[in-house]
Amino acid sequence: MDNKKTITIIILGLVAMVGILLFLFLPSKSHLANIDFYVYDTNDNFHYEVNERLELLVNDTAAIKGKRLIWEMGNGDTLMRNTDVSYTYRKAGKYLITLKIDGKHSVNKYIKVISGLEHEAIDSIPRINGVSEGYQGEELVFSAEGYGMDTWLWEFGESGTVDAYEQQVVYSYDIPGEYTISLQTNTTKYPVKHRITIL
Numbered sequence: 001m002d003n004k005k006t007i008t009i010i011i012l013g014l015v016a017m018v019g020i021l022l023f024l025f026l027p028s029k030s031h032l033a034n035i036d037f038y039v040y041d042t043n044d045n046f047h048y049e050v051n052e053r054l055e056l057l058v059n060d061t062a063a064i065k066g067k068r069l070i071w072e073m074g075n076g077d078t079l080m081r082n083t084d085v086s087y088t089y090r091k092a093g094k095y096l097i098t099l100k101i102d103g104k105h106s107v108n109k110y111i112k113v114i115s116g117l118e119h120e121a122i123d124s125i126p127r128i129n130g131v132s133e134g135y136q137g138e139e140l141v142f143s144a145e146g147y148g149m150d151t152w153l154w155e156f157g158e159s160g161t162v163d164a165y166e167q168q169v170v171y172s173y174d175i176p177g178e179y180t181i182s183l184q185t186n187t188t189k190y191p192v193k194h195r196i197t198i199l
Contacts, residue, residue: 032105039111046129046143048113050092056085072098089113126185128194135199136176143168153184173198
């Protein structure tokens with residue numbers, strides 16, 4: 001074998017070994033790709049309100065064990081906690097909450113905080129609780145409020161069919177645009193409507 005072939009084989013072998021070592025010893029982000037967090041309102045009325053304590057929960061606590069978590073609350077405040085994260089917003093508005101894990105991976109979620117004055121009186125006609133503006137791919141929570149309901153048929157205006165059958169549902173729009181959400185219950189002759197804009 002001549003010298004050129006020998007050198008080429010040695011170089012290819014070294015490159016392959018370096019690639020294998022990098023693959024084995026560099027930390028993988030794949031287990032962090034499924035990390036998400038949820039925001040819960042403590043008074044269970046499906047609204048994030050001014051001066052209400054909100055709880056932030058990560059979906060996979062085992063994956064974040066031993067990691068450094070930073071919560072950016074969208075208003076300039078930052079929290080450095082892994083568990084038992086709660087926060088209270090003092091002003092109404094839309095906020096982008098960002099969870100940063102070890103400074104390498106981040107998860108974002110928009111929330112809308114309303115003032116206590118935005119509540120309306122509850123009556124016997126079913127009502128759809130949910131945002132009127134959201135983002136493409138964002139998980140949006142909608143709930144039906146009213147008396148005597150025991151069946152719910154949700155249509156979100158994207159599929160053309162009934163999309164969900166529960167009192168509280170989570171839906172994510174694939175395409176931006178204007179949509180009309182329809183809710184049919186056992187207490188109504190005609191569906192209740194709710195308009196939403198997806199950006």
